[in-house]
Amino acid sequence: MTHDHDLVLRPTAAQTRAALNPPPGRTGGDLVVETLAGLGATTVFGLPGQHALGMFDALRRGGLRYVGLRVENNAGFAADAYGRITGEAAPLLLSTGPGALMSLAALQEAAAASAPVVAIGSQVPVAGLGGGRHGYLHELRDQQASFRDVVKSVHTVRTQSQIPSALAAAWKSALTAPHGPVWVEIPQDVLVAGTAIPVVTYLDATPEDVVPRPELTAVAADLLAKAERPVIIAGGGVVRSDASGKLLALAERIAAPVVTTFGGKGAFPWRHPLSLQSWLEDRHTTDFLEDADVLLVVGSGLGELSSNYHTFAPRGRVIQIEADAGKLESNHPALGIHADARLALQALLETVGVREDPDAPARVAAVLAKVRDRLAAQGLDLEQRVVAAVREALPDDAPSFWDMTILAYWAWSAFDARRPNTMHSAQGAGGLGYAFPAALGAAAADPTRPVLAVSGDGGAMYSLAELATARQHGFDVTWLIVDDGGYGILREYMTDAFGEATATDLTRPDFVALAGSFGVPAALATPDTLAKDLAAALATPGPSVVVLPALLRMFEPTHL
Numbered sequence: 001m002t003h004d005h006d007l008v009l010r011p012t013a014a015q016t017r018a019a020l021n022p023p024p025g026r027t028g029g030d031l032v033v034e035t036l037a038g039l040g041a042t043t044v045f046g047l048p049g050q051h052a053l054g055m056f057d058a059l060r061r062g063g064l065r066y067v068g069l070r071v072e073n074n075a076g077f078a079a080d081a082y083g084r085i086t087g088e089a090a091p092l093l094l095s096t097g098p099g100a101l102m103s104l105a106a107l108q109e110a111a112a113a114s115a116p117v118v119a120i121g122s123q124v125p126v127a128g129l130g131g132g133r134h135g136y137l138h139e140l141r142d143q144q145a146s147f148r149d150v151v152k153s154v155h156t157v158r159t160q161s162q163i164p165s166a167l168a169a170a171w172k173s174a175l176t177a178p179h180g181p182v183w184v185e186i187p188q189d190v191l192v193a194g195t196a197i198p199v200v201t202y203l204d205a206t207p208e209d210v211v212p213r214p215e216l217t218a219v220a221a222d223l224l225a226k227a228e229r230p231v232i233i234a235g236g237g238v239v240r241s242d243a244s245g246k247l248l249a250l251a252e253r254i255a256a257p258v259v260t261t262f263g264g265k266g267a268f269p270w271r272h273p274l275s276l277q278s279w280l281e282d283r284h285t286t287d288f289l290e291d292a293d294v295l296l297v298v299g300s301g302l303g304e305l306s307s308n309y310h311t312f313a314p315r316g317r318v319i320q321i322e323a324d325a326g327k328l329e330s331n332h333p334a335l336g337i338h339a340d341a342r343l344a345l346q347a348l349l350e351t352v353g354v355r356e357d358p359d360a361p362a363r364v365a366a367v368l369a370k371v372r373d374r375l376a377a378q379g380l381d382l383e384q385r386v387v388a389a390v391r392e393a394l395p396d397d398a399p400s401f402w403d404m405t406i407l408a409y410w411a412w413s414a415f416d417a418r419r420p421n422t423m424h425s426a427q428g429a430g431g432l433g434y435a436f437p438a439a440l441g442a443a444a445a446d447p448t449r450p451v452l453a454v455s456g457d458g459g460a461m462y463s464l465a466e467l468a469t470a471r472q473h474g475f476d477v478t479w480l481i482v483d484d485g486g487y488g489i490l491r492e493y494m495t496d497a498f499g500e501a502t503a504t505d506l507t508r509p510d511f512v513a514l515a516g517s518f519g520v521p522a523a524l525a526t527p528d529t530l531a532k533d534l535a536a537a538l539a540t541p542g543p544s545v546v547v548l549p550a551l552l553r554m555f556e557p558t559h560l
Contacts, residue, residue, distance in 0.1 A: 022198050028191040029058035031163040032120065034200035036091050037063055038164075039171045043444055045079040047072050049095020051122035051138060054191030056093065064091075067444050067473065069437060070465035072099050076106025076117065077434050078441030080181075083115040084424055085399060085445040087240070089174045094121040096188070097138025100146075105431045107150050110181040112428025113263065114240055114324075116174040117181040118167070119151070125189040126158055144185060152180040158187065160195050168205040176207040177323035177340045179240060210323050212339035212347050220296070220319045220335060221352035227294035229316075230256040230355070231276075235306065236263030237299020237323055243342035244268065244420040247298065250349055255357035256296070257364045259285060261306040262427050264299065266417030273361035277368065279413050281308055283558035284370040288363075292316045297334070299341040301327030305412075305427060309559040321345075375555055383407075383552050385527055387414050390454070390480070393534035397422065398449050399442045403435035405456030406488050406552045413555075433462025436479050440466060443475035450476045450538040457483040457508050464509075467518040470543035478537040481511050483549045492554060515545040522547065 043065045048056045069075040079090035100121040124136040153173040155166040170182040258268045259276035279285045293316040318334035321344040328336035396418045402408035402425035417423035426434035439453035491504040515522035522545035525533040537544040
């Protein structure tokens with residue numbers, strides 16, 4: 001009898017000859033590039049540094065496309081977006097010490113949003129590893145310790161023979177649900193030394209499926225079929241596992257209203273009669289969710305933003321499907337099902353019975369009407385016009401990336417993403433500067449569609465250097481910058497909390513002129529011309545900037 005673990009791939013005669021006679025001039029850096037190609041990578045992001053030059057030198061001999069950004073953190077955001085758009089792991093090449101540490105905020109966002117990024121950093125020479133103080137350039141006592149609390153897994157290489165296996169293990173970790181960033185570090189001398197190791201041609205790093213336990217899905221199906229008022233909360237896990245179709249089928253089978261989290265935008269049709277849309281920061285939605293006798297939470301940990309700042313207190317039975325075991329029942333007691341959202345929804349579809357509820361659409365419509373009435377009473381016409389203008393200008397299949405800015409906070413609740421996996425924001429970790437470099441990564445992933453980035457003027461200042469990247473590569477990205485004179489949302493928070501704001505007003509450049517200095521066309525818009533100006537920019541190939549001077553306000557919170 002032959003078992004799977006007894007099977008070994010037999011090399012062909014040609015492979016044997018090639019292995020016995022590897023081409024000259026290869027280094028440890030070539031092993032990195034060859035391994036990434038063997039794992040299926042086609043594009044890498046990053047920024048060169050002295051210790052990492054062995055990897056970058058090998059890029060000219062390999063077949064990988066290199067997209068270099070101007071700041072390591074921005075390169076990490078670009079890799080994050082590439083992973084979100086493609087569902088594939090995005091390699092990120094970094095240097096030791098300062099270069100590596102500059103990526104941490106981007107890797108935190110990738111971890112929070114479950115974006116598969118394989119960050120590969122150099123290290124001081126092997127002799128300097130172990131925490132001694134040898135005085136090497138960029139030396140840290142324990143570089144990987146800075147990453148261990150951020151990434152899914154850490155992989156350290158000390159010899160060239162370890163490179164293929166370490167990268168394969170990291171690749172598998174990044175792509176096993178829940179997706180996430182991983183860290184690999186390779187000493188400088190290992191990267192630059194010549195190697196006689198055969199050319200890497202293929203590695204199997206197939207991620208493991210996170211399969212639901214059948215006894216748990218049987219209980220969940222029974223609860224949902226017998227529920228009087230079931231409701232579904234769909235999170236980012238539904239989008240990442242490409243399970244939107246299965247979510248729709250389940251919701252219609254059991255007549256359950258669906259609300260999507262901010263990370264789950266597009267997981268459910270916005271205009272569907274059962275769609276509660278994304279108004280999670282509205283108390284009317286919170287009340288409706290609390291009234292459910294069975295609440296199915298798919299692909300969400302019900303964190304701060306998904307629970308109306310932890311004011312949500314479910315009264316019914318909660319079923320939680322989550323690929324990250326650490327999020328199961330982390331905020332609310334539940335029937336916890338550790339599984340990929342797609343596999344769990346498929347299991348439910350195979351077992352749950354049909355449930356009739358002709359009143360469900362009317363109850364959904366009543367909640368949405370209350371939301372509209374609440375907003376109408378606050379005099380927020382400008383903000384809703386701007387959201388509508390962006391929606392009008394953006395093609396349905398075009399991805400958009402949103403920074404931490406007031407317009408993005410509106411979009412979390414009010415923007416119709418229309419398609420799964422088209423709206424992304426930095427709401428996972430909440431750092432500034434995400435939108436524009438992430439949009440560049442999305443453009444690298446799919447050059448057939450225009451991409452929109454949305455920033456405030458404060459967040460835009462983090463990413464201005466990447467206008468050069470956009471110009472260099474000709475990426476089809478339109479950058480909308482809403483200029484309100486500073487950190488608008490922090491100004492609003494501080495004024496509400498303390499009576500006045502401090503350190504939130506900023507001196508800004510002339511964004512239109514600045515974009516022009518990079519050779520990037522730019523336009524100055526008004527709320528009345530925004531839809532037209534954005535549409536024109538999105539329809540013109542290559543990078544562009546649209547600047548909207550506007551002082552936007554947030555709708556009143558309901559969690560206080």
